[in-house]
Amino acid sequence: MNSPLLPELVAGSDRTALRFAAAELTYRDLNRLASHLADRLRGRARVAVWATPTMETCVAVVAALVAGVPVVPVNPKIGERELTHVVADSEPDVVLSAPNVELPGPLASLARLPVQVSPADVVATPTAAEPDGETPAFVVYTSGTTGPPKGVVLPRRALAANLDALAEAWGWTADDVLVHGLPLFHVHGLILGVVGPLRRGGSLHHLGRFSSSGVGTELAREATMLFGVPTMYHRLVADCADDPALAAAVGRARLLVSGSAALPATDHARLAELTGQRVVERYGMTETLMNCSVRADGDRRPGTVGLPLPGVDLRLVDDSGTPVGALDGETVGEIEVRGPNLFLGYLNRPDATAEVMRDGWFRTGDMAVRDPDGYVRIVGRRATDLIKSGGYKIGAGEIENVLLEHPGVAEVAVTGEPDADLGERIVAWVVPAGPAPSAEDLADHVARLLAPHKRPRVVRFRESLPRNEMGKVLKRALDG
Incomplete structure (x- = not known):
C-alpha cells in the first residue's frame, strides 16, 4: 500500500492547515471539504483550477490530489491566446473556482464546480486508496523560448520525493508555519508553498498578495519560514531599512528562502546587515522541481544555490555531453539532472520530451560551475532567450x-x-x-x-x- 501524499490530512487533526486573512481551516476541516469535492472529481482525466491566491484554490487542489486527478493550474492573469492553447492542449473535464467568479473564454464553456470553503454541513467521505506514485498530480504550463507553452506532467512521486528532500535540507517540520504571497499557479507558490507545508503537517499563512507589512505581521506572530522571489526580498530590504520593527520581525524567522532567479549580492548583504538573517537560495525548474539548495545549516554564500538535494544526481557536461568533473569554480558546463524529482514528460509532446532527455538525464539548459566544496553557481542559460x-x-x-x-x-x-x-x-x-x-x-x-x-x-x-x-x-x- 502506498504512503499517503498528505498524511496529516488523512489523520484529520485540529491543527491549522491553511490561513488566508481571517479565514482558517484545520486539517479536519480541509479533509472534510476536500474529500467531499474529491467524490465529484474521481474518474476525470484532468481538472483545471482557476488559481487565484485564495482558500478556494487550495481546497480545489487538495481535492484533486485526494481524487488522484491531475490539476491544471490556470494563471488568472493569462492572456486570451495562452488560455486558448492551455485549455485545448490539456482538455480538462471541469474547471474549479470560487463561486460567482466570471471565467474567461474557453474556461467559461467548460463544466464548472464551485469550491466551497465553509466546512459547515459538509460531511467527510472515506479516503480512497493512495494512487500509484507515477500517477500525474499536476500539469503545469511553462513557456519555452519559442512556441506556445508546454504542459509539464509532474507525478506524485516527484512531489513526495522532492518535498521530503527539501525538508531534510531545510529542517522543515510540522512545527513550521510558512508565510508567503506568491501566486498559486506555478511550482514555487503552489507545490512548494501549499503542498509542501501540508505534506509536513505544518501550516501555511498566505498573504493573498505580498507586502512587507504582511510578512512582518506574520513573522512577529507564529510564522517561522518565508518563501519569496528576489523582487520581494528587494522590497523587503528597502522597507526594513525604514522600519526597525519590521527588521526585528524578519530577524526572528527560522528560515528565509529565495528562488526563481538569483538574489543580488547587495540584497543578501543589506538584509543580513538589517536583520541578521542570511537568505537560503535554491535552484529548480518546473520539469524537475528543486535540484539544489543551500542547507539551513550550511554556508549561505551569495551567488550559489548550494548542493544537490538528497536523491538528486547532478552533473555538468560540455557541448558534446561529456561530464565535466572539475570543482574549480571556473569550468563551465550545462547542468543535467536525474532522480525521482523528474517529470513524466511534456503533455502531447513526445518530440519535445525527447529533446531534453539524454540517457535518463534531463538537460536543463542552465550553465554552471562547481566550487571546490561542490556548491553550484549558475552562470547563465545555454540559450540567450x-x-x-x-x-x-x-x-x-x-x-x-x-x-x-x-x-x-x-x-x-x-x-x-x-x-x-x-x-x-x-x-x-x-x-x-x-x-x-x-x-x-x-x-x-x-x-x-x-x-x-x-x-x-x-x-x-x-x-x-x-x-x-x-x-x-x-x-x-x-x-x-
Missing part, C-alpha cells in the same frame, strides 16, 4: 512573435537587462513599420495576448537590427 523577471521565467520568442503581429512593428528582438527590482526587465528592440507606435501600446498588446508580466518594460526603436550572414539577429550586439 530566457528572461527571469519578477520571479517568472519568460521566453523572448513568444513575445517577439506577438509583437510582430502588431501593425506598427516591422522587426523586433526581445532581450533582458538587469533590473534592481525585477531581476531582469523585458526590453523590446523595435524597427517600426511606418510611424512608431507608443511603448504603452506595444506593452498593452503583449499583456492582452500573453500575460501582464510578459509585457516589455522598455521599448527601444532602431532603424535596423544587427544580423549575421544567416539573417539571425545578434542580440549580444544590441545595446542602449
Whole structure:
C-alpha cells in the first residue's frame, strides 16, 4: 500500500492547515471539504483550477490530489491566446473556482464546480486508496523560448520525493508555519508553498498578495519560514531599512528562502546587515522541481544555490555531453539532472520530451560551475532567450512573435537587462513599420495576448537590427 501524499490530512487533526486573512481551516476541516469535492472529481482525466491566491484554490487542489486527478493550474492573469492553447492542449473535464467568479473564454464553456470553503454541513467521505506514485498530480504550463507553452506532467512521486528532500535540507517540520504571497499557479507558490507545508503537517499563512507589512505581521506572530522571489526580498530590504520593527520581525524567522532567479549580492548583504538573517537560495525548474539548495545549516554564500538535494544526481557536461568533473569554480558546463524529482514528460509532446532527455538525464539548459566544496553557481542559460523577471521565467520568442503581429512593428528582438527590482526587465528592440507606435501600446498588446508580466518594460526603436550572414539577429550586439 502506498504512503499517503498528505498524511496529516488523512489523520484529520485540529491543527491549522491553511490561513488566508481571517479565514482558517484545520486539517479536519480541509479533509472534510476536500474529500467531499474529491467524490465529484474521481474518474476525470484532468481538472483545471482557476488559481487565484485564495482558500478556494487550495481546497480545489487538495481535492484533486485526494481524487488522484491531475490539476491544471490556470494563471488568472493569462492572456486570451495562452488560455486558448492551455485549455485545448490539456482538455480538462471541469474547471474549479470560487463561486460567482466570471471565467474567461474557453474556461467559461467548460463544466464548472464551485469550491466551497465553509466546512459547515459538509460531511467527510472515506479516503480512497493512495494512487500509484507515477500517477500525474499536476500539469503545469511553462513557456519555452519559442512556441506556445508546454504542459509539464509532474507525478506524485516527484512531489513526495522532492518535498521530503527539501525538508531534510531545510529542517522543515510540522512545527513550521510558512508565510508567503506568491501566486498559486506555478511550482514555487503552489507545490512548494501549499503542498509542501501540508505534506509536513505544518501550516501555511498566505498573504493573498505580498507586502512587507504582511510578512512582518506574520513573522512577529507564529510564522517561522518565508518563501519569496528576489523582487520581494528587494522590497523587503528597502522597507526594513525604514522600519526597525519590521527588521526585528524578519530577524526572528527560522528560515528565509529565495528562488526563481538569483538574489543580488547587495540584497543578501543589506538584509543580513538589517536583520541578521542570511537568505537560503535554491535552484529548480518546473520539469524537475528543486535540484539544489543551500542547507539551513550550511554556508549561505551569495551567488550559489548550494548542493544537490538528497536523491538528486547532478552533473555538468560540455557541448558534446561529456561530464565535466572539475570543482574549480571556473569550468563551465550545462547542468543535467536525474532522480525521482523528474517529470513524466511534456503533455502531447513526445518530440519535445525527447529533446531534453539524454540517457535518463534531463538537460536543463542552465550553465554552471562547481566550487571546490561542490556548491553550484549558475552562470547563465545555454540559450540567450530566457528572461527571469519578477520571479517568472519568460521566453523572448513568444513575445517577439506577438509583437510582430502588431501593425506598427516591422522587426523586433526581445532581450533582458538587469533590473534592481525585477531581476531582469523585458526590453523590446523595435524597427517600426511606418510611424512608431507608443511603448504603452506595444506593452498593452503583449499583456492582452500573453500575460501582464510578459509585457516589455522598455521599448527601444532602431532603424535596423544587427544580423549575421544567416539573417539571425545578434542580440549580444544590441545595446542602449
